[in-house]
Amino acid sequence: MLTSLEINNFRCFESLKLNQLSRINLIAGKNNVGKTALLEAIFFALTAGNPQTLMRFNAWRGLQKVRGEHGAANGGEAVWSPVFRDFDSTRPIRIETVTDQGDFERFELDVVTDPAELSRLSKRVQTGNPALTIASSSDYVQALRVQSVQAGVARTVYMTSSAQGIDTGLQTLPPFESAFFTSQQRVNFDEAAQWYTQLVRSGQEQLLLDGLRIFEPRLRSLALLIYGGETMLHGLLDQKAYPPVPVILMGDGIGRVASWISAMSLSKVILIDEIENGLHYSVQEGVWRSLAQAAREFDVQIVATTHSHEMIMAAQQVFQDDSDFQYQRLSRSEDGHIHSAVYDRETLSAAVEMNLEIR
Amino acid sequence: MSVRPAHTITLHKPVLLFVEGADDKGVLEALTRWLHLESRIQILLMEGKNNLRGRLLATRNAEGFAQVRALGIVLDADEDAKRSFQSACDALRVVGWPVPQAAAQVVGQAGAVRTGILILPPQQVAGAIEDVFLHALNDSRLMRCVEDYATCAAQTLGKALEKPGKMRLQTYLAATAVGKRLGESAGVRDLWDWNHPAFAPLISFLRELTSVDE
Numbered sequence: 254m255l256t257s258l259e260i261n262n263f264r265c266f267e268s269l270k271l272n273q274l275s276r277i278n279l280i281a282g283k284n285n286v287g288k289t290a291l292l293e294a295i296f297f298a299l300t301a302g303n304p305q306t307l308m309r310f311n312a313w314r315g316l317q318k319v320r321g322e323h324g325a326a327n328g329g330e331a332v333w334s335p336v337f338r339d340f341d342s343t344r345p346i347r348i349e350t351v352t353d354q355g356d357f358e359r360f361e362l363d364v365v366t367d368p369a370e371l372s373r374l375s376k377r378v379q380t381g382n383p384a385l386t387i388a389s390s391s392d393y394v395q396a397l398r399v400q401s402v403q404a405g406v407a408r409t410v411y412m413t414s415s416a417q418g419i420d421t422g423l424q425t426l427p428p429f430e431s432a433f434f435t436s437q438q439r440v441n442f443d444e445a446a447q448w449y450t451q452l453v454r455s456g457q458e459q460l461l462l463d464g465l466r467i468f469e470p471r472l473r474s475l476a477l478l479i480y481g482g483e484t485m486l487h488g489l490l491d492q493k494a495y496p497p498v499p500v501i502l503m504g505d506g507i508g509r510v511a512s513w514i515s516a517m518s519l520s521k522v523i524l525i526d527e528i529e530n531g532l533h534y535s536v537q538e539g540v541w542r543s544l545a546q547a548a549r550e551f552d553v554q555i556v557a558t559t560h561s562h563e564m565i566m567a568a569q570q571v572f573q574d575d576s577d578f579q580y581q582r583l584s585r586s587e588d589g590h591i592h593s594a595v596y597d598r599e600t601l602s603a604a605v606e607m608n609l610e611i612r
Numbered sequence: 613m614s615v616r617p618a619h620t621i622t623l624h625k626p627v628l629l630f631v632e633g634a635d636d637k638g639v640l641e642a643l644t645r646w647l648h649l650e651s652r653i654q655i656l657l658m659e660g661k662n663n664l665r666g667r668l669l670a671t672r673n674a675e676g677f678a679q680v681r682a683l684g685i686v687l688d689a690d691e692d693a694k695r696s697f698q699s700a701c702d703a704l705r706v707v708g709w710p711v712p713q714a715a716a717q718v719v720g721q722a723g724a725v726r727t728g729i730l731i732l733p734p735q736q737v738a739g740a741i742e743d744v745f746l747h748a749l750n751d752s753r754l755m756r757c758v759e760d761y762a763t764c765a766a767q768t769l770g771k772a773l774e775k776p777g778k779m780r781l782q783t784y785l786a787a788t789a790v791g792k793r794l795g796e797s798a799g800v801r802d803l804w805d806w807n808h809p810a811f812a813p814l815i816s817f818l819r820e821l822t823s824v825d826e
Contacts, residue, residue, distance in 0.1 A: 594673035596670075596673060602666065612620075
């Protein structure tokens with residue numbers, strides 16, 4: 254479980270340190286203070302600094318069509334530029350994490366500017382695709398270097414962008430699994446089916462059933478059934494008159510919660526952006542209880558963001574005597590610097606009683 | 613239990629004033645209006661001395677705190693003025709803000725949050741905000757009637773009155789501002805003479821707190 258995180262020059266963060274991360278973490282703050290960026294930084298670290306992750310960030314943010322421009326002559330707008338603070342890739346990104354086991358990991362991202370190194374990488378690109386012939390000028394390749402230290406082992410991976418396309422370098426496996434749920438992401442049927450299968454294998458499907466009954470008390474059982482050629486999680490209602498219904502058709506909220514709980518069977522960290530989406534206020538306390546129970550059963554950490562006063566109030570009600578919960582609020586000071594304020598239980602409880610604005 | 617949406621408070625004035633309860637809030641609101649300081653002082657409830665520490669911590673993290681220049685705490689002396697003062701000092705210490713050496717003193721450096729604690733009634737070992745108002749009524753003819761009533765009531769009951777100060781003030785208000793609590797009465801035009809020396813320490817404290825953001 255992550256206990257602290259430090260981010261430098263990533264997205265909107267010049268320097269941000271989060272201490273006291275807990276099993277269940279709720280992050281709030283106004284627009285454009287970096288809540289999603291914070292989840293991205295964590296996800297990047299959890300995927301062992303795999304450059305492929307950066308491309309996924311672009312896709313999630315609607316930049317999937319951005320392919321970058323090649324060569325210094327046209328300004329060198331690279332696909333990775335948006336992850337650097339103020340698009341300034343001369344300042345290296347650094348992300349550091351510490352776990353409750355004391356494991357320290359560090360990832361540093363910078364753009365290669367040394368002509369000799371660029372030339373070497375350019376040749377690698379050419380060798381990798383001999384059918385294409387390009388000049389040996391280093392202008393034709395841009396390179397992002399990702400240097401990491403994990404479990405004391407240092408490693409360097411390059412991601413290159415050239416006329417031949419994007420090469421994300423070595424495809425590494427994450428040290429442990431994580432799942433990132435963006436605010437607008439739809440459930441992927443295959444992934445959901447895999448998660449549920451694992452949930453059944455681990456004998457914990459009741460956790461999911463209990464969680465979904467918050468939304469639909471008539472729910473009797475769950476099953477993976479084929480609908481329209483796709484294997485989907487279905488809900489079977491008490492009344493036998495009703496046919497099995499794909500959970501995804503029971504509403505966005507129930508579909509999202511089903512994904513979160515199912516994903517815990519194969520993950521160590523669950524990242525949820527705008528957790529309140531699709532959740533009526535009357536189910537929010539129940540959702541927190543279900544997530545907390547599942548997180549403990551699977552030994553999973555949750556980091557979620559929110560804009561919702563109701564979601565924060567619901568969390569405060571559920572976790573007011575629970576040391577496994579942490580609330581943090583990101584805000585931007587007058588000089589533009591983003592910092593985090595940690596609310597311990599006493600502080601959050603007082604803020605709620607005072608009706609202070611804490612989103 | 614489901615939580616319903618609620619209107620939330622943001623910090624939007626340079627001086628914060630923590631008071632114990634609704635009556636104190638009403639009094640301080642009326643007084644700040646009379647002093648034309650209402651645009652500079654935001655009054656917040658602590659709803660009990662024991663809540664002060666948590667509420668200071670919450671305030672420090674709240675939206676708008678960056679513009680706060682001073683923070684005052686107004687407490688009743690209750691049975692022990694020193695203990696009340698010390699409890700507020702302890703809360704300030706936990707939050708890491710300047711701690712005054714004495715009541716009514718405003719301490720701290722310019723550019724940071726300055727703090728002050730006022731214990732009511734000032735310069736007394738025990739008492740509450742009602743005693744400040746009773747002091748302001750020393751010369752009132754109506755108070756002689758109230759005193760007669762209090763004496764008669766104690767004799768009839770055969771025991772000393774509990775909270776005699778509060779009882780006297782409520783009796784006075786029953787005659788002059790029917791149905792109103794102290795906090796509400798503070799807003800009644802011409803009912804209270806804010807120029808009375810009894811209110812001078814309060815006024816001085818508010819002026820001192822607001823002087824830092826001028």
